[in-house]
Amino acid sequence: MSEIKVVRNILQTNDEITSKNKKILDEKGIYVINLMSSPGSGKTSLLERIIAKLKNDINIAVIEGDIYTTKDAQRIEAQGVPVIQINTGGACHLDAEMIKGALNSLTLDNIDLLVIENVGNLVCPAEFEIGEDIKISVLSTTEGNDKPLKYPLMFEKSGAIILNKLDLIEFTDFDKKEFYKDIKSLNANVDLFETSCVKNQGIDEICSWLMSKIKNKKMKIK
Amino acid sequence: MSEIKVVRNILQTNDEITSKNKKILDEKGIYVINLMSSPGSGKTSLLERIIAKLKNDINIAVIEGDIYTTKDAQRIEAQGVPVIQINTGGACHLDAEMIKGALNSLTLDNIDLLVIENVGNLVCPAEFEIGEDIKISVLSTTEGNDKPLKYPLMFEKSGAIILNKLDLIEFTDFDKKEFYKDIKSLNANVDLFETSCVKNQGIDEICSWLMSKIKNKKMKIK
Numbered sequence: 457m458s459e460i461k462v463v464r465n466i467l468q469t470n471d472e473i474t475s476k477n478k479k480i481l482d483e484k485g486i487y488v489i490n491l492m493s494s495p496g497s498g499k500t501s502l503l504e505r506i507i508a509k510l511k512n513d514i515n516i517a518v519i520e521g522d523i524y525t526t527k528d529a530q531r532i533e534a535q536g537v538p539v540i541q542i543n544t545g546g547a548c549h550l551d552a553e554m555i556k557g558a559l560n561s562l563t564l565d566n567i568d569l570l571v572i573e574n575v576g577n578l579v580c581p582a583e584f585e586i587g588e589d590i591k592i593s594v595l596s597t598t599e600g601n602d603k604p605l606k607y608p609l610m611f612e613k614s615g616a617i618i619l620n621k622l623d624l625i626e627f628t629d630f631d632k633k634e635f636y637k638d639i640k641s642l643n644a645n646v647d648l649f650e651t652s653c654v655k656n657q658g659i660d661e662i663c664s665w666l667m668s669k670i671k672n673k674k675m676k677i678k
Numbered sequence: 679m680s681e682i683k684v685v686r687n688i689l690q691t692n693d694e695i696t697s698k699n700k701k702i703l704d705e706k707g708i709y710v711i712n713l714m715s716s717p718g719s720g721k722t723s724l725l726e727r728i729i730a731k732l733k734n735d736i737n738i739a740v741i742e743g744d745i746y747t748t749k750d751a752q753r754i755e756a757q758g759v760p761v762i763q764i765n766t767g768g769a770c771h772l773d774a775e776m777i778k779g780a781l782n783s784l785t786l787d788n789i790d791l792l793v794i795e796n797v798g799n800l801v802c803p804a805e806f807e808i809g810e811d812i813k814i815s816v817l818s819t820t821e822g823n824d825k826p827l828k829y830p831l832m833f834e835k836s837g838a839i840i841l842n843k844l845d846l847i848e849f850t851d852f853d854k855k856e857f858y859k860d861i862k863s864l865n866a867n868v869d870l871f872e873t874s875c876v877k878n879q880g881i882d883e884i885c886s887w888l889m890s891k892i893k894n895k896k897m898k899i900k
Contacts, residue, residue: 495829523831578799624820
């Protein structure tokens with residue numbers, strides 16, 4: 457089918473711009489997260505919790521990717537950190553060119569952590585590098601434990617996977633044992649976290665882990 | 679950005695094949711549903727319930743679209759209806775060419791209802807016509823009421839919208855009033871259903887509505 461060839465062409469150009477984005481971000485020593493999941497897994501809620509916990513210790517900026525609306529950006533802005541909204545106007549993922557534009561609008565000096573919240577989509581965002589240090593994917597318990605094998609690319613490419621909405625697991629048939637078995641088969645060395653934003657559970661662990669990643673990046677740059 | 683032009687080229691070819699699919703399906707008087715949602719909204723569970731309710735009265739066939747795995751097709755097969763699995767091998771949506779191939783593998787005589795379960799993705803599947811009579815989109819309460827405005831295309835193009843996992847709404851902050859207000863602004867004439875597969879709630883209403891749609895299609899063909 458013709459699509460396959462087409463995607464390859466886009467990816468080639470995307471990789472070139474990714475390298476440029478990466479160079480800018482590396483020079484500033486900014487640790488960059490590409491945060492991905494299905495719509496409604498809780499990316500923005502997790503981000504609110506993480507920012508609230510870390511904003512007094514480090515400087516955080518956020519790029520919000522949405523097809524339309526600025527709903528998520530408004531929630532992040534309320535946390536008092538700089539946020540840039542990208543509206544893709546239909547496109548199902550962020551690409552490096554969009555991030556390049558957003559980086560031009562951000563004051564990058566003194567930023568320690570840049571979180572790029574991708575468009576809610578368990579498929580396409582994983583195909584596009586955008587200049588990140590790590591991809592983090594979120595799955596909520598209400599989505600079902602069968603999703604990693606059904607949508608493997610995102611889970612394979614992630615450096616960390618967060619199982620969110622732990623407070624709802626008792627009302628679902630989510631099988632954690634199966635979930636972790638499947639994750640292991642796809643991506644044996646990934647870092648794993650379990651969270652509930654409602655109960656503020658697991659946020660401290662993510663924040664400690666993030667702080668060590670940020671510190672590491674700064675050490676490498678110096 | 680170059681992608682936009684690319685998508686248009688694909689869509690042109692897709693529309694031509696869609697017309698051919700539609701001709702075949704119309705001649706047989708088969709009512710065709712393109713069932714779409716995010717991963718984990720409950721498409722397959724809904725389909726299990728609908729098939730269990732209708733299979734003694736009408737002949738149903740299913741095309742299962744997944745990136746990888748035959749998990750969903752196995753669940754549908756257990757219901758005793760013919761099912762064709764399409765594995766897209768990475769692609770984030772079904773297109774008309776894939777459906778054309780699946781139709782060649784199905785015995786279409788005497789089929790009354792063909793349900794095509796699309797890849798779990800709230801964005802891309804809505805862009806591709808595949809020969810359906812109606813698009814039905816599913817949103818589960820755990821995904822949040824803000825999704826229609828954030829991912830409008832699928833909700834705009836749907837002839838029916840099903841709000842699923844009603845049993846879990848009490849554990850979420852899902853605002854039904856906001857949800858229906860947003861739906862109305864996008865798609866004033868869409869048919870609306872509320873369901874819980876766990877509690878077998880709302881399935882009878884969908885089945886009655888479906889039976890009238892199937893009957894209508896047969897009347898138009900004759």
